[in-house]
Amino acid sequence: MLEAGPVRPVVRVRDVWVEYSLAASPLRSRKRIHALRGASFDVLEKETYGIVGASGSGKSTLLKVVMGFVRPSKGSVEIDGIDLYNADGRTRKNIVKRLGYVSQNPLAAVDPRYRVRDIIAEPLRASGVPKREVSRILPALLEMVDLDPDVIDLLPHELSLGMLQRVVIARAIAVKPRVLLLDEPTSALDTVTQSHIVSLLGELKELFGYTSILVSHDLKVVSHLANRLAIMMAGLILEEGPTSEVLESPLHPYTRELVDSMKLKEVGEVFITDPSACPFYAHCPRRLEERCRELPLLTEVGSSRRVRCWLYV
Numbered sequence: 001m002l003e004a005g006p007v008r009p010v011v012r013v014r015d016v017w018v019e020y021s022l023a024a025s026p027l028r029s030r031k032r033i034h035a036l037r038g039a040s041f042d043v044l045e046k047e048t049y050g051i052v053g054a055s056g057s058g059k060s061t062l063l064k065v066v067m068g069f070v071r072p073s074k075g076s077v078e079i080d081g082i083d084l085y086n087a088d089g090r091t092r093k094n095i096v097k098r099l100g101y102v103s104q105n106p107l108a109a110v111d112p113r114y115r116v117r118d119i120i121a122e123p124l125r126a127s128g129v130p131k132r133e134v135s136r137i138l139p140a141l142l143e144m145v146d147l148d149p150d151v152i153d154l155l156p157h158e159l160s161l162g163m164l165q166r167v168v169i170a171r172a173i174a175v176k177p178r179v180l181l182l183d184e185p186t187s188a189l190d191t192v193t194q195s196h197i198v199s200l201l202g203e204l205k206e207l208f209g210y211t212s213i214l215v216s217h218d219l220k221v222v223s224h225l226a227n228r229l230a231i232m233m234a235g236l237i238l239e240e241g242p243t244s245e246v247l248e249s250p251l252h253p254y255t256r257e258l259v260d261s262m263k264l265k266e267v268g269e270v271f272i273t274d275p276s277a278c279p280f281y282a283h284c285p286r287r288l289e290e291r292c293r294e295l296p297l298l299t300e301v302g303s304s305r306r307v308r309c310w311l312y313v
């Protein structure tokens with residue numbers, strides 16, 4: 001279990017469960033999807049907390065829960081000690097206003113009729129920043145994300161995807177967010193643009209020392225920026241620890257495959273057949289036939305690591 005340490009975390013997520021319900025159709029009966037199954041973690045001041053997992057592992061759902069977009073069926077999220085889902089509407093709105101969000105698809109994140117000036121200015125205006133002050137801040141924000149001031153009057157379709165993602169990042173940092181939430185910020189971009197955006201995020205982190213959560217299916221991207229890492233599969237955190245330790249000595253067999261894949265090979269798609277077993281059961285080279293049919297708990301290993309695997313119990 002996570003203990004309350006001497007330092008209060010900026011984000012505190014405890015035992016969060018999310019279930020989506022799909023209505024019945026002529027082709028199938030009503031279906032429930034357990035997107036999150038008891039996620040717990042802390043994000044500390046000025047830390048970048050990285051979450052890595054394959055498609056469908058629950059990464060975006062986790063960010064949406066922290067953003068206040070998806071109410072969990074169980075569990076809690078605290079930002080600076082305030083319980084997001086038990087706060088009154090006004091308090092919750094004020095907390096959410098202080099969170100910056102960058103989604104994986106910059107095209108879907110902006111109104112195609114808005115010019116760059118209005119896209120970036122939107123959260124500043126919503127926070128009551130006077131018009132003259134907004135005009136003063138905008139060029140500085142463009143400079144911070146390495147965009148030419150001339151783009152200010154362009155429409156989204158007149159920008160490349162990489163430029164548009166820089167605009168979305170400028171909008172997210174405009175209000176000096178308490179926490180910056182980055183959902184696969186590079187996945188829609190080509191490889192060269194990806195590396196530019198990763199360096200930009202690194203520079204901004206140096207500049208502002210912001211607290212952030214970065215989600216990606218790409219361990220390489222996350223390990224460049226994150227201080228600590230969580231590895232997810234099937235709505236579960238399988239392992240957590242300081243980035244350097246996880247990369248140097250991965251504990252969970254799935255993490256080991258991901259780390260190897262950074263150097264050697266791609267990790268194949270993992271199909272989960274039995275939700276009550278370890279989600280890596282069918283693929284794990286080290287599985288214990290009977291024991292691993294039961295889901296292990298996330299257990300502390302040493303002072304800084306947690307892992308969900310029977311090999312460490």
Ligand SMILES: Nc1ncnc2c1ncn2[C@@H]1O[C@H](COP(=O)(O)OP(=O)(O)OP(=O)(O)O)[C@@H](O)[C@H]1O
Nearest residue numbers: 020033035053054055056057058059060061062217
């Ligand atoms: N609104 C929704 N309604 C029904 N099911 C959903 C909804 N959103 C997500 N899911 C399902 O919940 C699970 C977790 O989805 P989520 O989007 O959080 O995963 P992810 O790790 O972000 O995946 P990706 O890498 O593809 O973005 C998936 O099985 C997904 O299909």
Ligand code: SF4
Nearest residue numbers: 278284287292309310
């Ligand atoms: S719990 Fe068992 S199947 Fe799952 S990763 Fe550990 S050894 Fe492999």
Ligand SMILES: [Mg+2]
Nearest residue numbers: 059060061183
């Ligand atoms: Mg996602």
